[in-house]
Amino acid sequence: MSMDMTTVGDSGLLDTLQHEVAVFARRAEQTRLGGVGQARNSMDRAAYLLLNRLDNEGPMGVKALAASMGIDSSTVTRQVAPLVDAGLVKRTSHPEDGRAVVLQLSPRGATRLAEVRASRRQLMAELTEEWTPAERESFCDLLSRFNTALSARMTVQPQPPTAS
Numbered sequence: 001m002s003m004d005m006t007t008v009g010d011s012g013l014l015d016t017l018q019h020e021v022a023v024f025a026r027r028a029e030q031t032r033l034g035g036v037g038q039a040r041n042s043m044d045r046a047a048y049l050l051l052n053r054l055d056n057e058g059p060m061g062v063k064a065l066a067a068s069m070g071i072d073s074s075t076v077t078r079q080v081a082p083l084v085d086a087g088l089v090k091r092t093s094h095p096e097d098g099r100a101v102v103l104q105l106s107p108r109g110a111t112r113l114a115e116v117r118a119s120r121r122q123l124m125a126e127l128t129e130e131w132t133p134a135e136r137e138s139f140c141d142l143l144s145r146f147n148t149a150l151s152a153r154m155t156v157q158p159q160p161p162t163a164s
Contacts, residue, residue: 021146029045042116042119043112043116046079047079047082047083047088048113048116049069050065050069050076050079050080050083050089051083051088051089051105051109051112051113052113053065053068053069054089054103054104054105054109055105055110055113058104059092059102059103059104059105060102060103060104061094061100061101061102061103062076062077062080062101062103065080065103070151070154070155080103083109087106087108087109088105088106088108088109088112088113089103089104089105089106089109090103090104090105090106090109091103092104
């Protein structure tokens with residue numbers, strides 16, 4: 001039996017949750033979770049997520065990259081263009097179909113991504129320095145569950161496109 005969470009339990013807790021998520025989203029965007037040191041605020045969210053995906057999953061076409069990120073191909077094309085211009089992503093021909101384009105992280109992109117990751121890792125360490133390892137792990141688990149639920153909801157109930 002499914003229960004409507006807005007009527008079960010403490011609606012004040014759900015109000016607090018939605019407010020804290022909104023504050024988190026604003027703070028994350030304000031700082032871009034940019035890290036510390038020279039890499040602070042040096043890479044926007046879209047670039048970071050695209051480079052991260054290419055690093056983790058390897059070279060792929062625009063359609064595959066868009067599908068893996070849950071965004072439109074035209075959005076990926078628009079977001080990748082400055083990364084190619086900056087030398088962070090390489091466009092190559094597909095090995096089996098020379099007409100198709102494959103995107104891959106360039107050596108410069110890999111270096112840049114490593115710098116940004118290290119900077120953001122340092123920021124996370126500083127923000128959670130008074131947390132226990134178990135608290136950090138619990139937060140990661142819960143945030144991951146929350147992001148998975150949001151992603152699943154977007155898949156089931158797609159929202160109108162917004163400017164990125």
